[in-house]
Every structure is written in structure tokens, then in C-alpha cells.
Amino acid sequence: MAKTVREAFRVPVEQMDPRGRPIGPQDKAAGKQELAALGERLDQLQEALYAEAIGGGQRAVLLVLQGMDTSGKGGVIRRVGGLVNPQGLHIATFKAPTEQELAHHFLWRVRKQVPAPGRIGIFDRSHYEDVLVARVDGLVPEDVWRGRYAEITEFESELAARGVTIVKCMLHISPQEQAERLLARLDNPAKRWKYHPGDVDARAKWAAYQEAYAEALRRTDTDAAPWYVIPSDRKWYRNWAVAAVLAETLAELDPKFPEPDFDVDAERARLAAVTPATAAR
Amino acid sequence: MAKTVREAFRVPVEQMDPRGRPIGPQDKAAGKQELAALGERLDQLQEALYAEAIGGGQRAVLLVLQGMDTSGKGGVIRRVGGLVNPQGLHIATFKAPTEQELAHHFLWRVRKQVPAPGRIGIFDRSHYEDVLVARVDGLVPEDVWRGRYAEITEFESELAARGVTIVKCMLHISPQEQAERLLARLDNPAKRWKYHPGDVDARAKWAAYQEAYAEALRRTDTDAAPWYVIPSDRKWYRNWAVAAVLAETLAELDPKFPEPDFDVDAERARLAAVTPATAAR
Numbered sequence: 001m002a003k004t005v006r007e008a009f010r011v012p013v014e015q016m017d018p019r020g021r022p023i024g025p026q027d028k029a030a031g032k033q034e035l036a037a038l039g040e041r042l043d044q045l046q047e048a049l050y051a052e053a054i055g056g057g058q059r060a061v062l063l064v065l066q067g068m069d070t071s072g073k074g075g076v077i078r079r080v081g082g083l084v085n086p087q088g089l090h091i092a093t094f095k096a097p098t099e100q101e102l103a104h105h106f107l108w109r110v111r112k113q114v115p116a117p118g119r120i121g122i123f124d125r126s127h128y129e130d131v132l133v134a135r136v137d138g139l140v141p142e143d144v145w146r147g148r149y150a151e152i153t154e155f156e157s158e159l160a161a162r163g164v165t166i167v168k169c170m171l172h173i174s175p176q177e178q179a180e181r182l183l184a185r186l187d188n189p190a191k192r193w194k195y196h197p198g199d200v201d202a203r204a205k206w207a208a209y210q211e212a213y214a215e216a217l218r219r220t221d222t223d224a225a226p227w228y229v230i231p232s233d234r235k236w237y238r239n240w241a242v243a244a245v246l247a248e249t250l251a252e253l254d255p256k257f258p259e260p261d262f263d264v265d266a267e268r269a270r271l272a273a274v275t276p277a278t279a280a281r
Numbered sequence: 282m283a284k285t286v287r288e289a290f291r292v293p294v295e296q297m298d299p300r301g302r303p304i305g306p307q308d309k310a311a312g313k314q315e316l317a318a319l320g321e322r323l324d325q326l327q328e329a330l331y332a333e334a335i336g337g338g339q340r341a342v343l344l345v346l347q348g349m350d351t352s353g354k355g356g357v358i359r360r361v362g363g364l365v366n367p368q369g370l371h372i373a374t375f376k377a378p379t380e381q382e383l384a385h386h387f388l389w390r391v392r393k394q395v396p397a398p399g400r401i402g403i404f405d406r407s408h409y410e411d412v413l414v415a416r417v418d419g420l421v422p423e424d425v426w427r428g429r430y431a432e433i434t435e436f437e438s439e440l441a442a443r444g445v446t447i448v449k450c451m452l453h454i455s456p457q458e459q460a461e462r463l464l465a466r467l468d469n470p471a472k473r474w475k476y477h478p479g480d481v482d483a484r485a486k487w488a489a490y491q492e493a494y495a496e497a498l499r500r501t502d503t504d505a506a507p508w509y510v511i512p513s514d515r516k517w518y519r520n521w522a523v524a525a526v527l528a529e530t531l532a533e534l535d536p537k538f539p540e541p542d543f544d545v546d547a548e549r550a551r552l553a554a555v556t557p558a559t560a561a562r
Contacts, residue, residue, distance in 0.1 A: 047471075048471075051471075051474040051475075054474050055474060074368065077366070077367060077368045078366045078367070078368065081367045081368070082363065082366065082367055085358070085359045085363065086358060086359070086362040086363055086367045086370050086372060087355065087358045087359065087362070087372050087374070087405070089367050091367060091368050093368070124368070175556075179552065182552055183549070183552060186545055186548055186549055186552070189538060190329075190332075190538050192538070192539075192541045192545070193332040193335050193336060193538055193539050193541075194332075195541070195543075195548070197543050197548060197551070200548065200551045200552055200555055203552075203555050204555045257470060257471050257473070257474055258474050260473045260474075260476070262476075262478050264467055264473070267467055267476070267478060267481065268464070268467055270478070270481045271460065271463055271464060271467070271481055271484075274481055274484050274485045275456075
């Protein structure tokens, strides 16, 4: 009992039910209410993180989102990212790498998107694709993708050392739920643009992907950059859970508004002395 | 009568009362209600713009925010930008140029921040600083900043020609309101980080700034890139007004969801045929 939100979700993916609700709100109404409350908290915490960086602070947060197609990466960005000031966000989407990107080390394009101090970065897919699709589709030899586990944990602990707190969420859905969501995208002309024939190809390799996810999470779950498995068959629960993990992480960071680097009383006096010529207009 | 929102705000800055409400909601309650309704509309329009670009569309929107300190540029980003999916936003803040930026043409750093197709870009200050503070503080000779009016209109019509719809909003506040807001920042420890002693220096040059704004707006107000003067002494009215101008602009663009580049029925059949091995798990 008295588990933290993060403890509740930091479990092997094989042990998490995509429809599970191991902690927090148990129905949609409660979920929406608790999400709104978390929104206010997140908004305040993010403002403090942003302000801290204005004052010279170096800390940032990076939320990595991974999951099968339709698992809700975009939905989390919209519903959870949408809770805070967009000016404090840095969102990066990683699609299949371009030729230029392929010519570089797989972390090259990722390094360029690390959030600046004060920001909450959100990765819509990430360097984990390089041990997921790269493995399942055999894009590189096994020794190469296996070697990447260590490269990733090294990269992530380097980020942590310079003040970037990493929160990795795997949005875990069931194949049944995915089928319904893909079909819904096909049925709705306003959602068809989100559908790609390749989604069905990836779906056909479900078991291979689950195996790739399970090993990737096991090998790269570190205290510096933990993995949280978010039950995502229910969108409201998924949104609440990611927001709760993020809020708990930010609360622990406890970002501080900077002390002024000016004399507050002197500024009050200067302000009182300045009456613009047009003030009476 | 029957003015559009954009017509109501496309007036010389000297003719707009910072407390005016020339159109739309007249009290705070109505303003908040109408803003929420606009939010839904903006969210839909932005999703369509984003989708259109996924389908190959080239159109984007650029919202340029200018105004004296405390006029609410950050507030608009938070309250209006916060109404849409953050994934569809590209926010750029232009502070005093760095040495590297000063070594380039003044539009160099601006060109790098032009929103990609499908995005709504928001500029927190912009290339207009180069005819505002540059003029008031004499950072460059008069013939240089005067020459920039033409450079700016040329740049903006070039953007318009390649599909970027430009919406420029000057957030117009009174010097009295500014004094109250600066004092409030000094009084609240959680807001002091937003205060800079330089704000009072700029305030002391109020009349010179108003003159610089008036001429800049007059010389760069074009049909390709119009200026809207937003009465900003009331935050709720300012937020509504910018959202309304943006929504009217997007509605006129009428972005379209792309036609699928695949056979929808064939995909339905493929989807039905794929039953992942783990589906029963």
C-alpha cells in the first residue's frame, strides 16, 4: 500500500494488463476530474521549472513516449501536453529516419532534440525505435541493435547527469483495442489521415514487437531513466496515468522560482518615478 | 455593421483605445464563454491544417505578437496557443539578438523559425523589433531601419506566396495598465522572474515607442500580412480577440483533410485478416 504512482507503473510489460487500473481513478468521471486537478499542478510546476531556467537553472524534463500504432502517443501530447503552457514544451516526432539521419549515428537526430533547460521535452517515438522496428524488421544485424541497449543507457545517464530528468512511458494496448482503433480511423474520413497501410504490417508482427518491447524495457530501465508501463486501452486512464507520473516527477524535482538579481525596492521606486508623457492620454 | 472581427481590429494604433471592445463579448463572463467556444473551433481547424500538410499541403499560419512589456504576448501564447494541440504549434521567442545573430542579416534568425507546413507558428516578438527598439535606442542609423520596412514587406509577401498566412497582432496597452502589471510582478515573488529592470527603461521611452509602432504598423500593413491592433488592457478581451482573429483567418483558409492514398475497403479487409498470435492473451 501507499505506493507512489511511479512505483505502480514501473513493472515489466508482460505483467501489466492493458485494461488495468493499478492505482488512481477507477472510472472515467473520476479520471477526468483528477486529470483537471493534475493539470493545475502541472501548470504551476512547469512554470517554476521554466522560471528556474531563466534564473540560470539547468534542469529539464524529457518525456519519452513509445507504443504500438494507435496506442495514444499523439493523444497524450494533446491531452497531457495541452495542460501546460505550450511555450514550455519542446515536442519532437521521430519518423522513419531520412537518408541523412541514417548516415549518422542513431542518436545524432535525438541529441538535437534534447530539451533546453526549463523545458519539458516530449518525444513522440524516440531512439527506442532503433531497438524495436530495427530489430523486428531486421534493419540492422542483431549485434548492432543489441549493442544499442548499452549506448542508450549511457546516453540517458549522460543526460541525467546534466540535469535532464527522463521519464519513459510505454503506452500498452491490447491487439483487440488496436484493431478497433484502426478500424475507427478507416471509418471516419476526418481520421483517415492518421491511418497508414504499414500499421497493419506492423500489427501482423505483434508478438515480435511485444518481445522487442519487453527486452528493450528490461535492458534500459535504470534509476536515471526508468520505464513506466501505462495501461492504455482506456484513453482517460492513460492520460491520467501519464500526467500523474509527470506531476510526481516534477514535484520531486521541486523547481524553484529564482531570486531576483535586482533590488526590488529600488525598482519599485524607479517605476514610480517614470510617468510616460502619454500617461494622461 | 456586420463587420468581421478582422475588420474591427485592422485600424491605426492611434485610433484604438487599449480598453476598447469594438466587437465581440463586452464582459468577462461572456469573453470566457466565447473563448471556450472558439477553442473548439480552433482545435478542429488546426487539426485539419495539420492533416492537410500530412497529405502534402504546403499551407501554414504565422501569428506575430508584438507589444510593450507586460502587454500579454506570453499570456496569449498560454491562453490562445493552449487551446490547440501543442504538436501543431511552433513557438519562437526573439530576445535581444546574440553576437552571432547580429553578424547576419536581421531576417536570418527569423527565416529559421518560419512554421513548417501544417503548423501554426507563434512569434513572441519578431523582426519588428528591428524597426522598434532598433529605432528607439538608435541601434542602427535611420536609413538602415527605414530601409527595413521594405525588406519586411518583401519578406512577408514571399512567405505569403509560399503558403504562409501571416497574422500580425499588436497588443495595445495603456501606460497606466503597464505600471500596474510591472508593480504586480515586483510584488509577487512567483512573478518576479518576469520582471527586468530594462522594462522601466523602455517604459520611460513610451512616446518614442508609440511613434515607432505607429509608423511600423502603417508601413508594413499589407493585405498579404495585415496588422491587427488588439485592445489589451483587459486580458480576457485580448485573449478572445486574438483567438477570434486567428479562427476567422483559419476558417477562411478552410483547410481540408487529405484524401486517402490507399484503398479504404482493401485496408478494412487486410485489417480483418490480421489476427496477431497474441490476440487472445
